[in-house]
Amino acid sequence: MKTTCRAAFTAALALSALAAGLGLPPPAAHAAVCAGRPADQTLAQLFMESNVVATGTLAVTEGEIRKAFSARRFLDLPLAGLTGIAGKVPPRLSVKIYAERRRGGVPPEEMQKLAGQAVLVFLVRGRDGEFYLTPGAKALQPATAATIGAAERERDRQWTILKAWKPDRSLPHYGEVKALVAELAAIRRPAQGNDAAYDEARARQNAIFVRLETLGMPAVPAIVAHLDNRRPLAVQQLALVNRPPNPIEAIRTYEPEQIVDALAATLNQVAGQNFDAIYSGGSEAQRRSAIAAWRIYADDLVCYGR
Numbered sequence: 001m002k003t004t005c006r007a008a009f010t011a012a013l014a015l016s017a018l019a020a021g022l023g024l025p026p027p028a029a030h031a032a033v034c035a036g037r038p039a040d041q042t043l044a045q046l047f048m049e050s051n052v053v054a055t056g057t058l059a060v061t062e063g064e065i066r067k068a069f070s071a072r073r074f075l076d077l078p079l080a081g082l083t084g085i086a087g088k089v090p091p092r093l094s095v096k097i098y099a100e101r102r103r104g105g106v107p108p109e110e111m112q113k114l115a116g117q118a119v120l121v122f123l124v125r126g127r128d129g130e131f132y133l134t135p136g137a138k139a140l141q142p143a144t145a146a147t148i149g150a151a152e153r154e155r156d157r158q159w160t161i162l163k164a165w166k167p168d169r170s171l172p173h174y175g176e177v178k179a180l181v182a183e184l185a186a187i188r189r190p191a192q193g194n195d196a197a198y199d200e201a202r203a204r205q206n207a208i209f210v211r212l213e214t215l216g217m218p219a220v221p222a223i224v225a226h227l228d229n230r231r232p233l234a235v236q237q238l239a240l241v242n243r244p245p246n247p248i249e250a251i252r253t254y255e256p257e258q259i260v261d262a263l264a265a266t267l268n269q270v271a272g273q274n275f276d277a278i279y280s281g282g283s284e285a286q287r288r289s290a291i292a293a294w295r296i297y298a299d300d301l302v303c304y305g306r
Contacts, residue, residue: 031168034303035160042138043154044300048275048293050122050134052087053151055143056080062115068099069108075099077133079121085148086155087123095123095131106133106140118143120151127282161299162292167226171302173219177212181226184208184259187234202235209238212266220271224298227267228291229259238262238279240269257281264290273297 038044047053059078068075077095101108120143122134133139141147168174187204190197212223238254256262256279265279275293276286 031166031170032302033161033164033299035157035164035299037304038154038157038300040150040154042136043150044158044296046122046134046136046138047086047151047154047158048273048296049124049136050087050139051125051276051289052089052123052131053085053120053155054079054082054087054089054123055085055118055120055148056082056092058111058114058117058119058121058140060115062112065099065108065112065115069101072098072100079119082121085120085151089123089131093131095121095133097133104135104137106137110137111140114140114142120147124276125286127286158296161296165295165299168221168302171222171225173215174222174225176215177219177222177226180208180212181229181259181263184233184262185229185231189232189234198235202237205233205235206239209240209262209266212263213240213269216270220267221298221302223263223267223270224294227260227263227294229263230287231259233257233259233262238265240265243269254279255281258287260287260291264294267294271297 056079059080060075065075075097077097078092079095080092082089082091082093099108120141122136122139123131124134125131184205187201190201212219215223233256236255236257238256239251240254242249242252254261254265256265258281261278261281264275268274268277268279273294275297276282276290278286278290282290
């Protein structure tokens with residue numbers, strides 16, 4: 001890895017450690033890929049959050065879009081002639097949206113401009129198997145030589161990271177995270193009806209997740225390095241405190257099936273990123289997608305900060 005990348009990350013970690021009173025030693029060396037700083041951070045984020053990136057034609061009229069947004073109703077957005085840039089996609093599909101202006105969503109006036117036009121689209125596959133627009137104002141944009149070229153370059157950058165990625169034992173908190181995950185896996189699932197054993201297992205499990213969360217952002221790459229753990233969770237329950245601004249509820253709860261699911265929820269809590277919400281379990285494809293996105297995120301974090 002480039003010396004400038006390593007120096008920048010070491011300095012950031014040292015500053016975080018000093019502020020937290022932890023006194024962490026800087027890593028001696030690491031195996032981060034450092035495939036290049038993202039040329040467009042918004043585009044990089046869209047790729048990490050999407051299951052499919054494709055080009056096609058938005059086969060709907062401007063009037064249909066305008067009427068749907070005026071009435072605030074569901075609208076089917078037919079996408080025809082689809083060609084995948086990343087991920088598998090059928091040649092034609094329809095994406096259902098609720099037509100209202102949303103913060104972080106594609107603006108209705110932009111969607112109207114794209115009616116009948118060639119588009120670059122970012123999609124997520126829901127647990128129901130259907131495709132939805134990835135959250136973000138740029139999830140639907142004009143398909144031009146420039147936008148397609150930028151998308152292909154970001155795809156290649158992220159693929160480079162995934163092909164070369166490997167666990168990095170020199171990361172801050174690596175050993176501590178490893179020990180906590182091993183402790184988590186050692187908790188036995190309580191027998192059905194044994195309330196005392198259930199309460200004890202749940203308390204031990206919750207304490208581990210609290211410790212992982214307390215490690216904060218400096219430990220995110222180390223947690224990602226241990227993310228691909230498919231062992232079952234002893235107690236399929238996880239409660240996390242919602243953070244400001246303006247949480248609707250004080251606590252949110254999940255029902256993770258495997259350690260990977262619960263670690264992904266913990267990463268979401270610490271880093272504020274959401275890659276394939278497997279926090280209450282998911283398909284094998286969803287877990288693979290979440291792990292891949294977190295590896296890309298963590299590699300960029302080590303190399304360039306965020």
